[in-house]
Amino acid sequence: MRTEFDTELEERLVRYARIDSQSDAHSPSVPSTRIQLDMSRLLIEELEAMGAQDVTLSQDSVVLATLPATPGVDAPVMGWLAHVDTAPQYNATGVKPVVHRGYNGGDISFADAPDLRLSPDDFPYLAQKVGEDIVTASGTTLLGADDKAGVAVLMTAARHLLNNPDIPHGTIRLAFVPDEEIGRGVTPQLPADLGADFAYTFDGSSPGEVQYESFSADAGVVRITGVSIHPGTAKDELVNALHLGAKILMTLPHVTMTPETTEGRDGFIHAVSMTGSAAEVEMHFILRDFEMAGLESKGTLLRQVCETVAATEPRARITCEISHQYRNMRYWLEKDMTPVDVALDALRAAGMEPLTGAIRGGTDGSRLTEFGTPCPNIFCGMQNVHGPLEWVSVQDMAKAAKVALNLATGVARLDPTPR
Known part of the structure; x- marks a missing residue:
């Protein structure tokens, strides 16, 4: 009616x-x-x-x-x-x-x-x-x-x-x-x-x-600079930023802390986009949790994963910036x-x-x-x-x-x- x-x-x-x-x-x-x-x-x-x-x-x-x-x-x-x-x-x-x-x-x-x-x-x-x-x-x-x-x-x-x-x-x-x-x-x-x-x-x-x-919300931006060189002469010289980006994604707890694996009052780290090339990559994440302690721990985790991957390839440069969105x-x-x-x-x-x-x-x-x-x-x-x-x-x-x-x-x- x-x-x-x-x-x-x-x-x-x-x-x-x-x-x-x-x-x-x-x-x-x-x-x-x-x-x-x-x-x-x-x-x-x-x-x-x-x-x-x-x-x-x-x-x-x-x-x-x-x-x-x-x-x-x-x-x-x-x-x-x-x-x-x-x-x-x-x-x-x-x-x-x-x-x-x-x-x-x-x-x-x-x-x-x-x-x-x-x-x-x-x-x-x-x-x-x-x-x-x-x-x-x-x-x-x-x-x-x-x-x-x-x-x-x-x-x-x-x-x-x-x-x-x-x-x-x-x-x-x-x-x-x-x-x-x-x-x-x-x-x-x-x-x-x-x-x-x-x-x-x-x-x-x-x-x-x-x-x-x-949710309380932050955004994360990860930037990766590799070493670009012609692939024909790349032996022991090329550092592929795409590979490092993939390592970051696979190191994050993607089985237990992503939107598709969480519900209720669980928070998550969500990889929104990954753009770039073998030379440079930019990755965007959103971090969500109902409590500030949980949100801060997710930012800390993302930074730690970036630092861990960076340590495996010192010739690359990896930065991680976390910014405030809402509370x-x-x-x-x-x-x-x-x-x-x-x-x-x-x-x-x-x-x-x-x-x-x-x-x-x-x-x-x-x-x-x-x-x-x-x-x-x-x-x-x-x-x-x-x-x-x-x-x-x-x-x-x-x-x-x-x-x-x-x-x-x-x-x-x-x-x-x-x-």
Whole structure:
């Protein structure tokens, strides 16, 4: 059964998903790709048209806007965030969203990839969506519901509040952020630009999710310089950087400490890329753990492996740099659980039992919390993200929109927080 929000949510998601806004970790610009601004400019136009105030594009390319408090409401300022970029791991050019209305419970096929199937046998949650409206891409791209479903949810909730001034709420600040997928969207400037006492990202999957614990994360870059020489005269002279890179990979505990061998609260070291030649190689790693001691031990291990391999070939040069990405939001949120408690109440008011498991990843909220604005994560319905089998139920998005409205009325009942 379609809800009052379904048509708008579907239209927004389809419209947004068609826009290529993929980020690029190898680009130094802000945002990392100019195409993200196509999404940003559209959101600015739509926010202005619906009557939002203070609509701007910040120096960090964040779309900001204000929903002013209803008369007589003096409450904390709440922020709502979603990100405009899509993941660089899979093709995102030429997305053709497909709406499978009234899903019949069988396999979903893809017009542009006849051999591809989205099956409830492989993804049991899909089996629960019979009768709902499922949106996928056409088979050769990701959909981009991560996080354009979140964008659609917040734009729909914002329009509803602006059109219904009888719904009491405090000041709400909207932020649509670039480059979340590469960990660069939230800068130290965003808390001041946002001006919120606390905030929520809408960047989760299954209905009921409210997450206030994430991985802590570092990045590792290993650079190897070998000795390059013509292979015809290479005897006892050539030092192949590719071979040394392979030794590093094989020396790391790839059976017990990689994403494909871990789950739950286990951390990992993930080799993301290895590029170069026999002369020079650059390797990129991500390091993840829920606890700082575990994260630090993984950085130490990567350095030790590099030092061990370097010792086997003194003519080579191997460096290992570990850099900060984000930290577990729990470290800050557990000091004041008010934003989490408000979210739990909002979910229950929408008829859902809260799901509070830890995220095996991070969100913009991880960095925003670390920078001083507490920011749990709320679901928006996306499933199987970052690949061609990505999908979302319009009805799940509608549940997220209802939660956003419940957050608005719930915060309106709180005493204002000194800022």
